[in-house]
Amino acid sequence: MKFVFLGPPGVGKGTYASRLAPKLGIAHISTGDIFREEAAEGTELGNRISAIMKRGDLVPDGIVIEAIRERVKKDDCRRGFILDGFPRTIQQAKALDRMFRIDMVLNIHMPHDILIEKISARRVCRECGDIYNVADIQRDGIDMPPMLPKVQGKCDKCGGELYQRPDDKPEVIKERLDNYNELTKPLIEYYRKKGLLHEFQARTGPEKVIPQLLELLGKYKR
Numbered sequence: 001m002k003f004v005f006l007g008p009p010g011v012g013k014g015t016y017a018s019r020l021a022p023k024l025g026i027a028h029i030s031t032g033d034i035f036r037e038e039a040a041e042g043t044e045l046g047n048r049i050s051a052i053m054k055r056g057d058l059v060p061d062g063i064v065i066e067a068i069r070e071r072v073k074k075d076d077c078r079r080g081f082i083l084d085g086f087p088r089t090i091q092q093a094k095a096l097d098r099m100f101r102i103d104m105v106l107n108i109h110m111p112h113d114i115l116i117e118k119i120s121a122r123r124v125c126r127e128c129g130d131i132y133n134v135a136d137i138q139r140d141g142i143d144m145p146p147m148l149p150k151v152q153g154k155c156d157k158c159g160g161e162l163y164q165r166p167d168d169k170p171e172v173i174k175e176r177l178d179n180y181n182e183l184t185k186p187l188i189e190y191y192r193k194k195g196l197l198h199e200f201q202a203r204t205g206p207e208k209v210i211p212q213l214l215e216l217l218g219k220y221k222r
């Protein structure tokens with residue numbers, strides 16, 4: 001089972017992937033996590049990545065591909081994986097095609113105004129990167145309950161401090177969403193032409209979305 005999750009920032013793909021992967025016995029591979037881990041371990045690759053990110057630059061395709069290539073060799077990927085945050089470009093998608101046959105690409109959607117409201121309400125753990133959300137959105141057929149930590153301001157997993165990332169502020173979000181749409185349009189077209197794209201509307205919180213996705217992804221079990 002090899003899946004790619006696409007979707008704009010704030011749509012919840014990281015949350016969905018991290019909850020679905022263990023239920024399917026496959027790995028959740030997020031480029032953000034890989035970069036953080038490599039940097040923390042101080043590997044040669046990690047040092048290169050932290051230097052690039054410190055400059056505020058995008059990690060180049062070659063390095064991202066190398067990091068993914070190493071990651072999929074690990075034991076937890078034996079039965080498959082969900083890729084979250086990769087591929088981002090056609091070049092990355094082609095590199096992925098040379099490594100594996102992907103079963104399905106899930107393109108997760110959410111109305112624009114709901115996305116902006118959700119991203120503004122996102123809180124992230126400073127230590128482990130776990131994500132929470134304080135927004136409670138109930139309108140226009142959307143039922144999106146908040147994802148609150150058990151203790152206010154503290155991460156459930158590690159007790160770390162929760163904060164709002166500077167790029168989750170409303171004035172930055174619109175630009176991020178525009179950038180995302182611009183960047184991924186060719187990628188979505190690429191997978192549509194291959195017949196791999198599955199469109200999914202997220203109108204409810206993870207509690208309802210996860211069982212739906214579990215059924216959908218489970219069909220690819222071999």
Ligand SMILES: [Zn+2]
Pocket residue numbers: 125126127128129130155156157158159160
């Ligand atoms: Zn944490």
